[in-house]
Each structure stands twice: as structure tokens, then as C-alpha cells.
Amino acid sequence: SHKVASNPEELTGALSTAQPGDTIIMANGEWKDADLLVEGTGTKDSMIVVMAEEAGKVILTGNSTLRVAGEYLVVSGLYFRDGHTLTSEVISFKKDKNTLANYCRITQCTIEDYSNPERHESDYWVGMYGKNNRFDHNALVGKGNKGVTMAVRLNNKESQDNHHLIDHNYFGPRPNLGSNGGETLRIGTSHYSLTSSNTKVVNNYFDRCNGEHEIISNKSGGNLFKGNTFYECVGTLTFRHGNDNIAESNAFYGNRMPNTGGIRVINKRQKVFNNYGYGLTGHWFRGALVVMNGVPNSPINRYHQVDGAEIFNNTFVDCDYVQLCAGSDEERSAVPINSVIRDNVFWNTEKQDVFTVYDDISGIEFTNNYISPTIKNIIDRGFSPIKGELKKDGNIYRLDGGKGAGLMADFEAVSKDKAGPSWYLKPGKKEAFDYGQEKVVKEGADLYDEIAHSKAGDILVLEPGDYLLTKVIELDHPISIVSSGGATIKFEKSNLFAIENGGSLKLKGITIDGAEAPDYAGNAVIRTSRYSMNKNYQLWIEDCEFKDLDVNHSFHVLDVYKNTFADSIMIKDSNFTDVSGSILALDKENEDRGIYNAEYVVLENSTFNNIGQPIMKLYRGGSDESTFGPILTIADCDFEKVGFGPKNDSNKAMVLHGVQKANIENTTFSDTKELNIFHTVGEPVTVIESVVIDDRSLLQISDNTATIHNLKEAK
């Protein structure tokens, strides 16, 4: 039969009498706070189908969720958006702990921007339980809060050795979480990792899945990853736990984007073959190909030794890092054994030291690999230089001629148009700023109102003159405020701008004067939301002047709050004078769980004069290794008189704690307190080049791993 349901109660009613082969139609429209339970028993040949009246037009909003339990059920065409779950999962292949789904299928569904507003409150968008279920042709796009996007759970017998099929899904852009818990797909957990899952992950398209360094975290055995495409994904397909997994015929297009990676191998009998990497730039654990060291007699949640890995017929073009025995340290001392790396192709004309060997590689057999002549060899056998060029074959490069190396003839990874629901329009590229309308703001106009009425990407062009703000400007979309000179903004509240969730700010050619700010400690020209932001923001300051930020102590240029994250903060060609606080106070994630406040921070060609507290406090604490940043560049800057404010308890002029990459060059520090660089987790890279400082002793670095060239002492 064929019934129509217009609300969750009608759906439950229809299901209660549904017979195998029945179809229940969910009426088009918004279903708000709908707690959908699709429970029933179909048969293999006569499944019970619950489908949208029109695919994509049944809109689940608010705190809606879907649970599927029983056998041979199909759910199709739902669109979750404008909300988030209050429970642990949006879509669950179970009713409760004891009532699971088997032989069920969810297809043609989309979950989009359905993130808990609380950035570090964790949930899954999809939790797979039971056995023999299929999740296909769905889209999961834009998860901004903690918790893997999709999890296959093995937490009881009924969910192990499950033979699920996950195919043709579109895993859309996932922004950088700046924390562990940003995986896009996880199969198993360390606890059950020696159990077989036997899940197939086939022909899925991973588009800019940048949550953390594990795009996929495999934590169980017997899984197949085949024909998937990873497009500009920051991170790797990681065989974190579990044995006997296969990565076959996957394509990793890094396109030279930072920190894009390939495959990371840990544990026993992993097979990695016929994969293609292009333009992968990630290093250390996020290389194009990473073979890890293990921990001897490792506990189940640490690193098991690589044993019996087979890595063959892969091709890596313009990929920067192949890491062998990665993570080698006192604890991770068990080198790979019984393994083979054969018939692979590595091509890179820009970079010579593509391979890094961190420990003894005698347990790996190398045969018939081909490398571009530019690449430095690491071992005297098993590698031959390629004569001539690679051959372009459609979207990929192959090694010419019958050498048996590189991609096999049958290589095919899914294309973007073959993945996801047929009805869903996938997101394209997005500019940060300046994609909206340009609008001239006359002197004396109410800038607060102008911005309140602006749209995302708009550009407000300020005519010369003074602008006094009596309210805090709250930005919930990207906006540019520019002037060709002579526009000065003053403000009466403790902040001029608040970057709220969804907001970003570009200032160009503006003078900011703090003289009218209230006489309290702790003002800031710009602050982030005091609430959690589940969207990352950008702050670009160019050709600006900041002055008189000293009506009271601790007056910052940018102050941020916990649970906020900047993709990039850029200060260029600007001058800062008389600031009683910090330029950038990025130190609010103080719980030492590897969380931090900004990924890329750039100060370029700018001057800083009389800054009371550290120019920058950039803090990442703890020992978690899941993330990439912060990444800092300071170039062509002048700092003068920094850190002498009476409330500068730190007594520092700059504090970098746990920064992963710091590059300080062509920069002068004159009359400053100490610059403090504290290396913690990961493999931090600090380069200091052509820097002038009053006294060498003012540069305090916690270890001797920094590269220092041409450091001059002024005194």
C-alpha cells in the first residue's frame, strides 16, 4: 500500500501497520523538531520504503533526528538543515542500544550545516550500527562542531563483522576544527580495533574534508577503501588501528593546498595499492605516504607495529613528503617489518628530499619503484630514475611503458558528479571577502546601520572623515570596510567590532582611534563572539593605522574567546601605536587539550610601537597530535618598545606556545621584553632569519630545534 505522513505521529502510525513492500510518503515541507523513528520489518525482496514526496523537499529542521531500526527498510530523500541534534546522533541505525538496524538503507539524504552551535559539544551526524546496512548517495556537508561526521560503531557483537556498504556519498567541506574530533569518517574505536568490521567504503567523494589530520580514521579490521576521491582534503586516510585493511584505487588531489595528505599506515597486513596522489604537500604524519613506527607491546590505544604492509602500484605526483618510520621516538621504537614497497612511482621536480627516513627501514623491501631523477634516493636498491616525463591520461599521470610500476590499467576513482544525492547542488569554491556589492558611506552616516543592512561579501567604502560608534558592531557575515584614506573610526563601547558566528572582517585603509573607548581595563577593537562559534572566521587588516588604544590597561587590538577559531588572521602594511594590551590575544584555549584559537597568523610589513603587553599570545597546549596549526609568519616588521605595560604579568614581548610552524624574518625587535617560544607537541618548525634584537638572551626558545640564521644584536 501507499500512505502519506505529514508529521512524525502519522509516520509512526503508518509504519505500525506497514507490510513488506509498502511505501510511505513523507509530505513535502518543513518538519521541525521531528524525532523520526522508522521501525519495521521488510523482506529482502519487499523492503518497506519511507521516502520524501519529492527528494530534498522534506526539510528536517530544529532538533530533528532520524532513527532506523528493524530489517529491510529504506529511507530516502530527506534534507536536514537549519538546526542540530540534541542527542548524540542526527541519523542513527538504531532505535536504542538493544534495537538495531540490519539490511537497511539510507539514500538520497543530505545533512547540511546541521551543527551544534557549541563548537566543542560532540555528536555524530550518522551513526551506523547493526549489520549489512547501506548508506549511499547521501551528502554530509559543513559539520562545524566536534565529533566525527559519520561513525561506524562496533560496540557490541551485533554491530561487528558488519559488512556495511558506504558508497557514492558526497562528504562535503568540513572546516578545520582546530582540535581532535574533526574526522569525517571513523570505523570502529581503539577498544574494538582488533575486531573485524568488514565495511566497504567505495566510490565516495571527499571534498575539502579539513576537520583534522584524519580524514578517515580506520579503527577496525577488514575494511575496504576503494575508488574514493579526496579533493583538497587536509589530512590523511589513516589506518589508525586494526589489521587487514585495503586502500585501493583512491585518488588524492592535494593541488598543492597546504597540509593535504595521502595514506598513513599502521598495524598489520595493510594493503595500499593502485592509489594516486597529486600535489600533496602535507608533512610528518600528514605526508602523501606515511609508514609509522609502532610501540613495542603497544596497548590497544597506542601505535601497533607495522607488520606485513604491502604498498604497491601507487603513483605520487608532485607530492612533497613520504615518511618512513614516522613518529620514531623513545616510545615508538618498533620499526616496520615484513613489509614491501614495490612498483610505485614518485614524481617531483621541485623537491629533492621527498623521502624522510626516521629509523631503520631494513624491515621494508623495496623493489621496482620509479622516481623522478630530481628525487634523492634513500636506499641503493629498489628505486630507478624515470627517463622522460609521465604521461597524462585524462586527469592523472601514468608511467609510460611496460615497467609494471605505478597505477594499474583499471584505476578509477569516483567523480564529483557521481557522488551524493541526485537532487543536491554541491557547494563550489568560496571567496573570503569582496564578492558582494560596493557601497559608499558618507561622513556622518551611521556606520552601525550601514553594516546592519549589509550583505555577505559587501564592501563599504568610507569617505574621508570621522565615524563615532556608540554601539558594538556585530558581524555575522563577511564584510570589508575600506577607505582610500582619511577615514577614522572611534568608538564608545568596550569593542568596536564583534565577529559573531559566520562573520569575517577585512579592514583596508582605515584609521582606528581608541580615544573614546571606556576607561575600563580589557577593551578590544575587535573581539570574537563570546559565545561558541561553529564557523571559522577570517580577519584581514591591510594598510591601516591603530592608535591611542591606551585609555586603560589591557586594551587589545584583537581579543578572542574560547570556542572560536580563525582560519586566518592577516595584518599587512599597517601601523600600531600606543596599545596598552596585545595586538593578538590568541590564548584562550587553556585546557591543554590540543585546541587553539587560530590556524594561520601573518604579520607583514607593519610597525608596532609602544605595545604594553605581548604583541602576540598564541597558545596551543597539551599533547594531542590531531591538528596542524598554529602556523605563524612574521616578516618585514618593526617592533619597538614592547611589553612594558604595568599589567604585563607575563613580562614577555611575545609568547608562542605550541606553535607548529613559526617563521620570523627580516624583522627588528627594539627595546622589548623577552620573546618566548615554547615548543611542545608534534614536530614544530621554527625558523628565525635576519632578525635584529637588542640582545640574544631576549630570544628564549624551549629547545634547540629552531633554525636561526643571521640574528643580529643591536646592543
Next chain:
Amino acid sequence: SHKVASNPEELTGALSTAQPGDTIIMANGEWKDADLLVEGTGTKDSMIVVMAEEAGKVILTGNSTLRVAGEYLVVSGLYFRDGHTLTSEVISFKKDKNTLANYCRITQCTIEDYSNPERHESDYWVGMYGKNNRFDHNALVGKGNKGVTMAVRLNNKESQDNHHLIDHNYFGPRPNLGSNGGETLRIGTSHYSLTSSNTKVVNNYFDRCNGEHEIISNKSGGNLFKGNTFYECVGTLTFRHGNDNIAESNAFYGNRMPNTGGIRVINKRQKVFNNYGYGLTGHWFRGALVVMNGVPNSPINRYHQVDGAEIFNNTFVDCDYVQLCAGSDEERSAVPINSVIRDNVFWNTEKQDVFTVYDDISGIEFTNNYISPTIKNIIDRGFSPIKGELKKDGNIYRLDGGKGAGLMADFEAVSKDKAGPSWYLKPGKKEAFDYGQEKVVKEGADLYDEIAHSKAGDILVLEPGDYLLTKVIELDHPISIVSSGGATIKFEKSNLFAIENGGSLKLKGITIDGAEAPDYAGNAVIRTSRYSMNKNYQLWIEDCEFKDLDVNHSFHVLDVYKNTFADSIMIKDSNFTDVSGSILALDKENEDRGIYNAEYVVLENSTFNNIGQPIMKLYRGGSDESTFGPILTIADCDFEKVGFGPKNDSNKAMVLHGVQKANIENTTFSDTKELNIFHTVGEPVTVIESVVIDDRSLLQISDNTATIHNLKEAK
């Protein structure tokens, strides 16, 4: 003429053509986000009047504000509620810096619960500028965010020597802010404090104004405070800066409520006479009468020496503390001079040491004062014991007979019904819990829904059985959850309860089991809002059992967030077993500005077994002296095995930092890490009585001011 305006534009229009003597009627109804500007020029005999159609029925909501500028204007009958200002003031006696109000009057208006949701974002509700203005018969009730409720500003010549009149206003309950910035009325600032204000504050009723320790912060000269009533106000009328001020005929009814105070004297030629104090319990700076020491050659913002104070004909009945030379320390070494304390009456039959003398009082002349025979004298002249009793005269006690001491015949302070707008119903007493409906919840019922549908003060009575919560319960009103036994609550999210703004929680007879909580670090049974709370909350736990809070590390009973404040947290007759985190993690105000997370904390007759991290982290940092708490009592408790969790980085079993009063009695600490008590600001009182501890060295106190009686070592 007589015009009606229905929106701000019509009001502006009507005003633009208004003549002296005109009346403009504002139409009844809601005016949302109305930025009212009342600008015009009336004359002394023909003022321009802007009035509500019916007083109290023009409701200003959202982000509405009122500015008055010009001369001889009257605004009357407005009601601000359900919103807050985005600017620095709700009602301003100015248009902008250069356009002030003179001879203007605001009357019959109310601002109620119109607080910025951001607790520590500061604003004023009323800012008085210009000269000769009057603010009378208004009500200001319930300010919950930072910033004085009403400020008289002297920040330019046009606002000094202003002769304002502030009379017959109702200053309604202001909750404890737990920070500086909670004053109800401030006149001047330190910067202009040597300037005359000449403001009269007459016949106002201050009802439970408990924002901080200054009810009124006088910071200018020549002001008169006369005939005001202070009803159960926590704090004092403080002559903080400025000279030649008068406190006359005011009544302070403390009624034995904690920390209620009277008058604090600093600076030159202050007169304090004919005032009445009753049942004032505040000590140190918050005594019934406090005469401070000053700083020699004090900078303008520190403490000027008391010189020429006249304190006479005051009566203090059942008041606990009169403090002379208060604040005496190395910096504040200038004792009072040329001063007189005469003809006063001090009556207290319960407390002998009412007077505390901190330094040399030879600069004060004492004559003809009378004390109850029980009070210990501090000096051998100027004080006589009272024979017999005081005489009750209406609401006050007088000294019988013609001795010339105590209240004068003409003493009269305003009564509650004479203050405030005639139309406004003033708030009465309020219970914390249990004033709503009682409702029985059956086993298996959805507790989440039951609470979502409850009302403030309701009592949910749980039948015996198990209750599993799949969502976090968000409380935005007070609720009691009780059981006569056998009701167990488990939960699947990282929190069971979130106390949101306006919420409070009482648990009685309930078992809380953490076994189903997620396997992440940082769970908490109860947490506060992650956002700012501008309302204080209460948490009472009675006769409850908490167990299995150890699925992962740092699982707390209560975890709080910044910008949240508990009036009281009480744990009584309860047992806690296997908690991997803390019982109370009250340590989130880490910016050391004198802000903290809870005022009263009580643990009574309870046991705590196997607690991984400090039982309690109670933190107040910084040197600000504006507040009273935290105030802690631990009585009749047993602690066993505390602080041995692997992530207890503090290595402590308890951390009290900056707690103002700590009383620990009849309590056993067995197998624990260190108890750490750090005294910082104020005059902290720590009493440890009949406590058993493994080893004396485990009790770490930062100085030797604690009172320790009967401490036993178990080992």
C-alpha cells in the same frame, strides 16, 4: 497644544514644533528598539512635557533608549523592560557630548530587568549630565550586568556643581554581581572627585541593592544624602572620594541579613548625623559605621585621609561592627584627624566587641556616646553605658531621656510606598524553590519533556525506577526534582543538567549514575550555561547519591563557565562515590579581577569517596576589594581517597584561593592529597575546627591568619 506620537519619528516631529507649555502624549503599547530623543527648549513656568498616554503603559523593549537634551523638559510614565541597551546608557540626560540637559525632569518611569545578557559588559541604566536636573519617583529594578545602575557624571564643566535632585526613587533589588561595578548609585568618579557636585539624594528607597559592597559610591563633593531608606542592602553608603558630603537622617535596616552595612567615611569634612542602623551584620569595610585610614599624600584614586569628620546623633541597634582606622596597613597609614564622634548610641546585647580599632584613634574626639552595657569600650572617655532599654518609637529605637544622644526628634526616612512611580508594583520577597505545582513523574516517562513543560518553582516527584536522558536538560527556571527513594537518573550526553540563565536546581532523594555518559574527558552531571548568565542561580543537593562518574577523566559533579554566578550552592546529607573529576569546579574567573563563580558554598553531613581531582576548586583572583565572597562552609563531612586521579595536575585535594570566609569543622580527610588554602585580598577569615587529617603537612595555608582548633592527625 497637545499632540500624540505613536513612534519615535512622530515624537521627533512633534518635538520639532513644540512650544513651551506643550504636552506630547506617547501612545500606549510596545515601542520596540525605539531610540527616543527628547530635545527641546521649554521655560521654567512652561515646561515641555512628554508623557505616556497612561503611566506604565508605554512599554519600551528590545534595544530602546531615551536621551533628553535641552531645557525645561519633562518625561514621564515610561516603562523599559524585556531588553537592554546597545549603547552605554538606557536613559541619558544628554543627546551627545556637547548637547546636555538642564532643568529637565524624568519622573514616573521604570527600568526593570533591562540588563545586557552579557554579565560583564558594562552600561548605566541612567546617566545624569548637565545641571539642575531632577530624577524622581522612578523605579530601577533588577540590574544584572556590570555597571552602576545610576551615575551622575561630572566629566565636563557643564556637568559639575550641578545641583541635581534625585528623590523618591525606588532602587529595587539588584542581585550580587560578584565583581566591582555593581553599585546602585555613583556620583562622580575619582578623576573629578575634588570637584563639587552638589547633588541631593533625598527620600529614596534602596531595596536589597546587593550588587557589590558600595550601595552608593560617592566620588565628588558637596552632596547631600538625606531621608533615604536602605532595606536589607548588602554594602554601605560609601564616601569614597570627595569632601564636604552629608549623610543625614537615613535608615539602614539590615535585619540581620549577612553583610548588610551602613556608612563608610573617607576624605575631608564629611558629616554623618541622625542616621539609624538596625541589625547590620557587615564587618570590615562593610560595617555599620566605618572610618577608614588613608594613604599619606594619596593619589586621587586611592584613599584620602579622614580629616574633620563629624559623626553625631546616630543610633545603631543590634549592629555588629563599628570599624575605626579600617584598612590600616603599610600603604594606608594616615589615621583620622580633627574628627569627632559624639552623641551616638550603640546598642547590642549579643555582641561585645562591636568596636574594632585598627590604628591610632587619637585624632578622633569621643564625647557623650551611649552604649549598651554589654559592649566593650575601646577608650576610657566619651562612652557611657545605657541604663535600661531603648524605647521603641514606631519602627525605630530611641534613647530615652534628655541626654542629647541618638536620633534627633526630626528623624524621618522615606517609606517604601512613598518611593517609586505610583503605577509600579514593587517586587516582594521571593522563595528560591518549591513555590509552584507538584507533579508526579512515572517511571519510564520522558523526564526531558516533563521538565520542558514545567514552570518556575514546580516540584517533580519521581516514582522509583530508572530514568535515561538522551538529551541535556536545560533549566531556565527554578525546578525541584525529588524522590522519596529509588529513582535513578542516567544520561548519555556529556551533561545531565545545564543551568541556563534564570534556572536553578534542587535535587532531593535522587540517585545520579554516570555509567552511560560518553567516554570523553570533561563530562559534568550539572553545568552552568556556557553563555553569560545575568541572573544568579542556586543549586541545592540534598539526600542524594552520585556514583560511577568515572567513564573518563575529569568527570565533574558541577562544572561552571565564565560569567556565571551562584548565589548559593548547598550539598547536604549526600554521598559521592567514584568521581574522576571535582565535586565543584568553581574556578573559571581566571583573569584575576576580583570576579568569582559562587558566593555561598556549603557542604554538610556528606561523604565523598574516591574523587580523582580536588573536591572543590573555589577561585577568586586579583586584588579588587568590592565583593564579599566566596563564603564556604564544610561541616560534618567525610572525605576519603581524594586527588589521586591521573589527570589531577594540581596534585591537590582541595583548592581555596581568595575565599573570604572558610569554615571547616567536624570533618575527616582520609587518604587525600594536599588541602590548599591561599589567602589573597581582603581580610579573609579561615576557621578550621575539629578536623581530622592524615598529616598536618597536608594542610597548606598561605599565611598564619587561620584559626585552627582541635586538628587531629590520623597517621
